Amino acid sequence: MNWGGWSDFFAMGGYAFYVWGSYAVTFGLLVMEIVLLLRRRRKARAQLVLSRGRRNP
């Protein structure tokens, strides 16, 4: 384990902004993609319910 303590870990040898900047954006985008996808899935299912309602109310 090459970190003194948590504060040392987060300082990341002075490059905290760059390292955490990249990691935060990367995993933030991945999570955002999943959230958008689930929303799209909900919209698609709602559309089906809507058209089913229209077909045989």
Place this chain on the structure above:
Amino acid sequence: MLEAVDLRCERGARTLFRGLGFRLRGGELLRVTGANGTGKTSLLRIVCGLLAPAQGEVRWHGGDIRVLREEFWGRLVYIGHANAIKDDLTAAENLAVSCTLGGSSADDAQVRAALRQLGLAGCEDLPVRALSQGQRRRVALARLVPSGAVPLWVLDEPFTALDAAAVDVVQQLISGHVAGGGAVFYTTHLEASIAAAVSLCIDLDRGAG
């Protein structure tokens, strides 16, 4: 000569027709009727190979047209809703280009004779822009005159925007072609009486013909 087997056509999510088949031999006339939007034009485009059917096959002399491709297209004249003429060119130039493209080369004399036959004497060298809608349709249909040798004619609403005299000329052309052993596949709303040995009909209103 031309045969379609179990054709199904879809536009967007709607199925226009399914299980449609017919057989068209030389010297026969096949008319497609049906209300607007029942897929008449789509059927014509499928028969020409412009549109791929969702299911089924179109055969020319037993060979699938998707395999024959250029060989089949060389034996066919297609006149669609659009007149396929350029506004900036004169009527003579337009006809010369469309004849060459279709494979039946026509020299200038034949071109002018065809235009005269369609009642366009005197307008041969006017840019098509200056002609009326009816005259433009005649320029498009004048292509039929030099393509007597082409066995299959596919015409989409040939009689629209034409006056009585022009309709008469076109009817003679069609019946002349059919009498000469060619086949004509066309759609129209006009109750046209075209003399032909055998004239079949596909009615898309009653579902598959």
Place this chain on the structure above:
Amino acid sequence: MLAVLRCVIRRDLLLAARRRSDVLTVLLFFVIVVSLFPLGAGPEPALLRTIAPGVIWVAALLASMLALNRLFAQDHADGTLEQMLLSATPLGLIVAAKVLAHWLVSGLPLVLMAPVLALQFDLPLPYFGVLVLSLALGTPVLSLIGAIGAALTLGVRGGGALLALLVLPLYVPVLIIGAGAVEAMASGLGAQAYLLLLAAFLVVAAAFAPWVAAVALRISVE
């Protein structure tokens, strides 16, 4: 077969002659875009001399892309495109003929105009030859690749910008090698390799692009 191709080329050239303004707008666009750069980047000759090839090439690229929608859109609208699809001649050859006619109308003028603009940028005279040659080899490639983009975006809304988005990434190699030719000449390396590479691009594009555009046309007209 050949008669049909000659007829298509003659028809397109005739159409362009009848509507000369289309040709001029492409050329004027080219001249204006090139003339904007000194206004933007300042008139010092040293700077202009270094950016001259890049500017002229980018402007030629944009101008030829601007002219692309004239390639199929008009024929699609009035139905002549369907006749080409239903002709006995393979569609690839017809597309090649159309692209050649299109290049003669919108590519060649750019090549001929480039030296005049190079004067404006005070480009040393020995480099004119390489510039014109690289454009002469490059602009047909732009038209050929552009034909694929034009065929794909036929009758699609937002066509102009979409066409640019599709085609510009594919133009990058031609731009780099084309502009690089003059650059290499300037740095003494000699432009031989670049011009040969451009010629290779041209041969490959001429061999494949028309057939790919033909497939794209059949898809778009369906």
Place this chain on the structure above:
Amino acid sequence: MKGNINWFKYSSPQTFYPLAGTLAPWFGALAAVFGAAGLYIGFFVAPTDYQQGEAYRIIFIHVPAAWMSMFLYLVMAFWAGAGLMFNTRLSGMMASALAPTGALFTFIALWTGSLWGKPMWGTYWVWDARLTSELILLFLYFGFMALQAAIDDARRADRAGAVLALVGVVNVPVIYFSVQWWNTLHQGASVSLTKAPTMAATMFAGMIVMAFGFWFYSIAVTLLRVRCIVLERERNSEWVTEYARDFR
């Protein structure tokens, strides 16, 4: 996404839909496991680089993301080509489902590349051959997605997208080598990311593990998106209305 077990049995959207549903969570779980392992190796096992200090740790997501951006474009072009050749609707859907994730990884590669460039070379954007090619790859992805969005008819959109993807995949090597040539002409090889730090075994392991994590993630997300596309495109078919009977 290698070929399915029985090629044609699963090639219809109807049979593929449930399969995608069962597989997606598994791949999601695998992605989480490998991602966590990659992070652990990257931060706690890999030693500090003597030359670049801690900043080099960005490599553990920059390189896998770059690999994925290229790999997904190839897979997308494969499915698009298959859709064009065999006329199967599902292949077209797969291609459309892959594009957004590919574009996302390209953007991540660019973002992490520039953030890594700042501490190393003092500028956020380095006209390095590989970074520039990534940028052009991003435009290719946007071109594909924009073309598909602009065409209403799903069948034509798939086939037009397929032609563009195939033309694009042929051009990617040409773009890469011309950018490489351009880079050496203008700057020489002095400023470029190609000189990765000396590869200690653990560093390489960290990257590989993270790459697998991203790969499983892409499969899971693509399967989910395919299911959405199937629902959207097949909403009028009988099996979807039957399937949707119990939706609230």
